[in-house]
Amino acid sequence: MHDGSRIGLVLHPHRDCSGAATQVATWTSTHDVELVAAADDVHRLALTGVTPVAPAELADSCDGIIALGGDGTLLGAMRLVAGRPVPVLGVNFGRLGFLTEVEGRELDAALTAMAEGRSTIESRSCLVVRGPGWETVAFNDVVLARVPGEGMVDATLSVAGRRYGHYRSDALIIATPMGSTAYSFAAGGPVMSPGAEGVLVTPSAPLNGIDRTVVLGPQEPLKLTLPATAGRPAVEVDGLVRGRLGPGDEL
Template sequence: MERIGLVLHPRRDCSPAVGQVLAWTSSHGVELVASTDDVTRLGVGGLVPVPVEELAASCDGIIALGGDGTLLGAMRLVSGRPVPVLGVNFGNLGFLAEVEGAELDRALSSMAEGGSTVEMRGCLVVRHTGGESLAFNDAVVARVPGEGLVEATMSVAGRRYGRYRCDALILATPMGSTAYNYAAGGPVVSPGAEGILVTPSAPLSGISRSLLLGPTEPLRLELTAGRPAFELDGVLTGRLDPGEILEVEWRRDAGLLVRLAGSRAADRSRVKLSLLDLPLLPQELLELVPESLRRRLDDGSADAG
């Protein structure tokens, strides 16, 4: 790689991690670029500022520093010309990120030594009144208080399938099955699978179970009542009115994720999923850790992996 781009969390200060990446790229003859806005905001020397369009069109790889939202934004950014994206978690959950922030140095060394591979990921292509959008995690039509339930009819591959009347209708990718779909009681699907997962949240009538469509089965939703919000990968995109139509299909090979040899990302995600079901706050969980181990963690002497 001759040029690597950084995609950063829009608010969190990732300056120390940026410094780590800069030290690595400088020693390996790699140019490190970031959007002009991010370079100005951080004030870190050595970063080359470029327009977002150039970042998307010219980099050989992307490092996303933030949470899952930052990683998803990076994948959407380069979806027209997919290049490998390494997710580094500095957020709260980080189901999608390959490494935690404390493992960044180790990850960079592994990449330099050829200890990484790349996995393909698909996405949803959503056509709506505003145009065409992509979602690597999910597209959600969600009830707005006072605006009525989400009511819609669905057709699959040109054939009418049924209707929904619910608080929210979640259209998820297998990679995004651990997000809103999981919270709504939908199944966890291997990210290596392909297709569109449809899950209603708090269904009042109509279809009440999750449905996994195949990769060659496009769906069509027609809103029949309510004025729901419309979200793509957790980002509010707008509002929908009765009569509006969403057409959704699967796109293969829309993104590339970096995977590291010996990574424990999958193990961590399973643990994080199990912790979500505990009736405790994260800080309360720490109280269950033995005091001796808590001291080691505070001192930074415990194994970061």
């Protein structure tokens, strides 16, 4: 971080992070750094010393992002700047905080370390996910999840254009190494170092077909195809419902 920088705040959508936001605003005001946040958040928390901007400007114009919340807030901030990667500092004000690097009480020290060049940046891979008529990215995982009354998750996996195998399960989890410690791990998948490369495909409560985690290379495109007799599973991206798939759809 240097003088003249523009730093963006991404805030938990419900928790009151105004105290921490004010703390960051006080710090930036003494270091010639402009602090910006989404206009809705600035107005919701009546923040002072923070410039309200549109979310698109937040993603396109900042030299770095500070995410105040939990793991979900951090993942949202990373998705926000995926097209123009800049450093993202996660500060835990949530319940889990497994991914966030800094606790709220350490915020001042973390900002000072950044200003003095004593911080390090760790790169993280993501999944590029294409569904029917949409595309997004996921830093933890993409999940096809059974919807009660809508049948099990029924999908055929193809890798680099070749049929690999079939799944019939309660859920099917496609995870990054960073996401290997989340739903995939709970479903019995292995833990991968965030510094490793690869994609994990893990079924949850499999009925038949592949019943163990498959680890694929980072450059191997994979496709999941739902047969004509399939149900309508939900698609979750980093824990957020993105939509539904139906018979014949591909992910």
